[in-house]
Amino acid sequence: MKVGLFFGSFNPVHVGHMIIANHMVEYTDLDQVWMVVSPQNPFKKSSNLANDYDRLQMVELATNGNDRLRASNIEFALPKPSYTIDTLVYLKEKYPNNDFSLIMGGDNLVHFHKWKNYEAILEHYRILVYKRPNYVTEAYDNHPSIQIVDAPLMQISATFIRQALRDGKSIQYLVPDPVWKFLDLSPIYR
Incomplete structure (x- = not known):
């Protein structure tokens, strides 16, 4: 099975994430996309993160009913911070018959060498x-391991959503x- 791994803090998961995940599973050769909730990205501060299990629950709620998208907590049991290479090695050992690919935004590709x-x-x-808006990926256009996918450009950010919640604004849509509905009843991000 061809599985795309879409790593993220998903703090919270939003429609931009879901559109990208769905686009990848519908318009590439992937059979499934696993949305891997990362407990701690080595390049981000963990102080702004909601609880791991709350973020996982939100991704589970978002993917519920779509058998081609799935929430994954695979990094919860791995050492922190989470390094993609360690997760990939672990997944290959656990699921040797799966062919794993990474899904990332152009903003991450620019810093991939780090x-x-x-x-x-x-x-x-x-x-x-x-x-991603304002990020150039042309340096990798001809790399044999990298495929640039013409997915919809989204300018929605989890940072904006968290601020909207703190400001008492609606995040519906x-x-x-x-x-x-989960966040409307929860004190998370307020």
């Missing part, structure tokens, strides 16, 4: 890249309905 063992990732895994 990732732990990025050369090994490029050598052994395909990377599906969706463009910015997040999937079940996530909106």
Whole structure:
């Protein structure tokens, strides 16, 4: 099975994430997209993160009913901070028959050379890249392991959504309905 791994804090998961995940599973050769909730990204502060299990629950709510999208807590049991190469090695051992690819935004591709063992990732895994506003990916256009996917450009951010919640604004339509209902009843981000 061809599985795309869409790593993220998903703090919270929003419609931009869901559109990208759905686009990747519908318009590439992937059979499934696993939305991997990362407990701690080595490049981000963890102080702004909601609880791991709350973020996982929101991704589960968002993916519920779509058998091609799935929430994954695979990094919860791995050492922190989460390094993609370690997760990939673990997943390959656990699911040897799956063919894993990474899904990332052009903003991450620009800094990819700073990732732990990025050369090994490029050598052994395909990377599906969706463009992000104001980030240029042309340097990788002809790399054999990197496929630039013409996915919809989204300018929705989890930072904006968290601020909207703190300001008492509605986030309806910015997040999937079940996530909106969950957050409407929760003190998270307020």
